[in-house]
Amino acid sequence: MTAIIEALNLSRWYGNVLGISEVNLEIQPGITALLGPNGAGKSTFMKIITGQLKPNIGEVRILGEKVWNNRHIFRRLGFCPEVDAFYEELSGFEFLFFLLSLYGFTTAESRKKAELALELVELTEVKDRQIRSYSRGMRQRIKIAQAIAHNPEIIILDEPLNGLDPLSKRRIIKLIKEFKGEGKTIVVSSHILPEVEALTSEIVLIHQGKILARGDIYFIRELIDSHPHMIRIKSPHFRQLAKILAGEDYILNISFKPQENVVIFETHHRDRFFNRLNELILGSLVTIDEITSPDDNLQAVFDYLVGK
């Protein structure tokens, strides 16, 4: 299958600071998630593929055409930036209408497409309200609306779920999945693994400006699972819990914080650990106040992958 987006040996520096380095990537239709901690180079990559930054080395081609200095390609591409980029004085409808008119659509076409986009992101009811009065979720949705209003084949969404409440997140995830169903190519960036898991299984791990791994979510999970996980449990029976689990072969290490009633387990079989823990809880052998995974965040995953 032809790659929709091709990045060939991309490198970009900001003075002495590295943005991305030697990135080679082919993106196919469907949802592809760029996953990486803050400062990994996701936004730089997105800015390059949306033609706003020129790479120092390398080239990006979208649908076989080069991106830099090729403004026609943007008729086929929609970009939703991470930061708010609004004229606060305009209403949601006026904002979309204005941006659509920049594509050369007639007034009637722009009006129709703006209405349709507002309907898609479920903002029709508030379309005449000034953007300054919109909630965080509404602002995120109007940002997505401006990216999809001209019905592009390729949609680039920079951290579309950032700062949203669970309900808004679910709405936007549903919406992005609908775009996928329409055969569009969607590139989403995020630094939160569970968010990405809810969106797609095709993941590109990016860290310190380099592509660290690429594959489906299970491949990434396997990579993660080959390294020990830390699970922190707060329980009045923390000593008893440690005693029971100490005999299990998947437990690598146990440490305590007695003053906090906390026990910390290290395991490389998270699923087996939690199955056993469930049994203990259901069997009323222990009660648990709190379970957290101190290293269950992306930075920890990347630290594992880069061998820190």
Place this chain on the structure above:
Amino acid sequence: MATIREKGYHHWEGQLRDKPWNFWPITRTGIKLAFERRRFKLLFVLSFLPAVIYGVGVYVSERLENFKFMAQGVDKTLQVNPGFFRSYLTLDLIFFEILLLMSLSGAGLIADDFRHKAIQLYLARPLSKSDYLLGKAGVVMFFVGLLTLVPGILLFILKLLFSGSFKFFLNYPWLILSIIFYSAFLMIFFTAFVLLASSLSNNRNYVIAIMWSIYIFSNVLGAILRIIFHSPYSALLSLKANLDQVGAAFFLVKPPYDYPWFLSFLLLISFCLLAYVVVRRKIRGVEVIR
């Protein structure tokens, strides 16, 4: 690697249309946003007052017999000639009004886009940087043109209408071109001036301060140096003096300062070119480091 695509790539079947007026929606929106400010509307209406007074002047000049009782010597002071049009277009009050209107409608043109990081929205669309700048320039040109070009032409037409003949036109056939070209010059200069200031900060209040400071400081500095050194060339440091000097040349009247007018012209054109280069660089400089 798992395959997740379901439908595959759909060929785009539309037509690529490239309009020569790509910038127009930006101009239109800029003008619309300006009129959404209540203070701006009031100032906008008031800024036509000088044009109305000059219009009355044109009328009175054609009915001198009827107004002689009101002021003696009015026939000597109120002569509608190229100097009359030049005096309107170089009036201190007109420049003051332009700056006032631009403080409300022009200061945020680029500064607000910087503040909201909205440049990326424009540049992710089929627009070039030139389209963007042209769109923003259109807003300034629209308002400056309304205060200079439109009243200038209307005053000329009023003169013809009130005189009831084409004698004035035949006496000064080049005058209408002077009005058009000098107004266009003012439009270009103020566009460069406002957009340069607007690109220097992402806070529109700072932009307003920059605009007024440069304008007032240059005039004061020019005046002080003229007093100290008694050299007409000191006027080259004053924006207003340079505009006056060029205006006199356009209307073929004696320049107010005793040095060649083209020095002022070259200086102002150089300023516009410099402003263009700086603004273009600023637009290119929108980068986010994450």
